[in-house]
Amino acid sequence: MLVTSDQTAPLRSRNARMALPWVTTAARLVVAGVLIVAGWLKIGNPVLSVHAVEAYELLPGSVATAVGYGLPILEIVVGVLLVVGLLTRVAGIVAALLMLAFVIGIASAWARGLRIDCGCFGGGGQLASGQDPSYFWEIVRDAGIFLLAGWVVWFPPGRLALDSALGLAPEREPYDPEFEHDEVDDGGAEASQNKGSD
Amino acid sequence: MGGKATRESRARDRIRAQREADRKRHERRRIVTYALAAVVAVAAVAGGWLYAANQSQSETASGKVAPVTLQPDGSVVMAQPGVEKPVLDIYEDFQCPACKALEETSGTTVKNLAAEGQVKVVFHPITIFSAEPTKSNSVRAGAAARCVPSGQWLAYHDKLFAGQPSEAVEGFKLDELVAWGKEVGVTSPDFDKCVTSQEHAALQGDYTAKVLKQGVVRGTPTVILNGKELGDEAFSPSQLRKAVLDASK
Numbered sequence: 001m002l003v004t005s006d007q008t009a010p011l012r013s014r015n016a017r018m019a020l021p022w023v024t025t026a027a028r029l030v031v032a033g034v035l036i037v038a039g040w041l042k043i044g045n046p047v048l049s050v051h052a053v054e055a056y057e058l059l060p061g062s063v064a065t066a067v068g069y070g071l072p073i074l075e076i077v078v079g080v081l082l083v084v085g086l087l088t089r090v091a092g093i094v095a096a097l098l099m100l101a102f103v104i105g106i107a108s109a110w111a112r113g114l115r116i117d118c119g120c121f122g123g124g125g126q127l128a129s130g131q132d133p134s135y136f137w138e139i140v141r142d143a144g145i146f147l148l149a150g151w152v153v154w155f156p157p158g159r160l161a162l163d164s165a166l167g168l169a170p171e172r173e174p175y176d177p178e179f180e181h182d183e184v185d186d187g188g189a190e191a192s193q194n195k196g197s198d
Numbered sequence: 199m200g201g202k203a204t205r206e207s208r209a210r211d212r213i214r215a216q217r218e219a220d221r222k223r224h225e226r227r228r229i230v231t232y233a234l235a236a237v238v239a240v241a242a243v244a245g246g247w248l249y250a251a252n253q254s255q256s257e258t259a260s261g262k263v264a265p266v267t268l269q270p271d272g273s274v275v276m277a278q279p280g281v282e283k284p285v286l287d288i289y290e291d292f293q294c295p296a297c298k299a300l301e302e303t304s305g306t307t308v309k310n311l312a313a314e315g316q317v318k319v320v321f322h323p324i325t326i327f328s329a330e331p332t333k334s335n336s337v338r339a340g341a342a343a344r345c346v347p348s349g350q351w352l353a354y355h356d357k358l359f360a361g362q363p364s365e366a367v368e369g370f371k372l373d374e375l376v377a378w379g380k381e382v383g384v385t386s387p388d389f390d391k392c393v394t395s396q397e398h399a400a401l402q403g404d405y406t407a408k409v410l411k412q413g414v415v416r417g418t419p420t421v422i423l424n425g426k427e428l429g430d431e432a433f434s435p436s437q438l439r440k441a442v443l444d445a446s447k
Binding site: 043044045046047048049050051055066069070072073074076077081086087090113114116166167168 | 224227228231232235236239242243245246247250251253254295296298299300302303364365366429430433434
């Protein structure tokens with residue numbers, strides 16, 4: 001009943017078909033690695049995490065406090081979701097939004113001439129004497145992670161993802177929609193769901 | 199499904215219905231799994247959030263404070279008479295935001311523990327910054343604190359942290375430093391001159407150099423309990439209290 005079209009696929013398209021999910025997996029792991037490290041370094045010290053958020057002077061006091069307490073655990077949970085490939089698209093969206101927020105925050109701090117440690121990797125505010133914040137590279141790094149997270153959102157869930165094992169993957173792997181469409185009859189939804197769980 | 203339908207069309211309908219049912223069943227299972235995973239993830243975030251908020255909960259001030267004595271070397275001791283150990287060394291810079299965060303979170307715990315006679319607290323106000331404007335801000339504040347008599351020192355110490363300027367601007371201005379002394383009840387006639395002439399600026403620098411030479415302090419705040427540096431637990435009032443009580447056993 002399940003029609004696989006691998007045999008009839010042109011070679012290049014087939015290679016791309018094989019490679020793209022692995023790119024997503026790699027992107028997931030890089031984004032997750034950054035998030036988990038960043039969260040882990042902050043999670044032991046919520047007070048400094050709050051302080052790091054306050055240092056940006058962008059959020060009102062109580063909101064900054066709430067964000068400071070919640071950010072490290074959020075980063076870790078989203079990171080873990082990306083590692084195992086569960087709720088991949090949602091996790092990717094959250095990761096991308098976080099990176100976007102960081103880029104905006106850092107750029108705004110830079111523009112206002114604030115001299116703060118970004119607090120990205122813990123220890124916010126403990127900018128050692130004479131040490132200058134390297135806003136430019138922080139923005140480049142976070143923008144890069146943002147793009148990778150964007151890839152994950154666009155092409156979820158990649159290989160080795162719980163989403164596939166649990167049948168949560170999107171109905172059709174979206175990177176080559178034409179390809180399956182031709183081959184699969186009106187049972188397409190069911191077919192691709194079966195495929196998702198193999 | 200009417201009687202007029204042919205057998206073939208009934209069979210097609212049945213297959214279609216079967217497929218539809220399968221599809222719905224799959225969809226339902228998908229939604230349930232998805233929701234379950236989402237709920238677990240959100241619960242983990244909420245749980246972590248609550249734990250973080252709980253860990254950072256400050257104690258309420260008991261209102262009692264242990265006597266403060268200014269040491270000749272520039273450090274300041276807060277302890278009940280006769281309490282010699284455990285010793286809690288706090289190396290701090292009045293301009294350092296993390297020191298302010300420590301003070302706001304664990305300051306009352308430190309005061310309470312000293313008042314209860316559980317610990318001898320030694321404050322070491324130093325200047326960790328080497329760039330401007332933070333360096334001069336820190337020196338002005340540190341030098342001014344050395345003009346304050348022991349009776350008002352702790353209140354002045356708290357006042358300095360409460361009034362900490364941003365790291366990007368010149369702050370701890372001399373007139374502010376004088377005014378805050380008055381607010382906490384300093385009456386000594388020499389106080390104004392001591393602050394405005396920055397009489398103890400050199401001492402602040404010397405003491406900083408001495409502390410940094412010892413090599414135990416790499417940044418501020420550094421909190422050392424009986425010679426052992428405390429990490430994040432210094433920022434968690436409940437963990438700090440436990441560490442101190444364990445050390446006094």
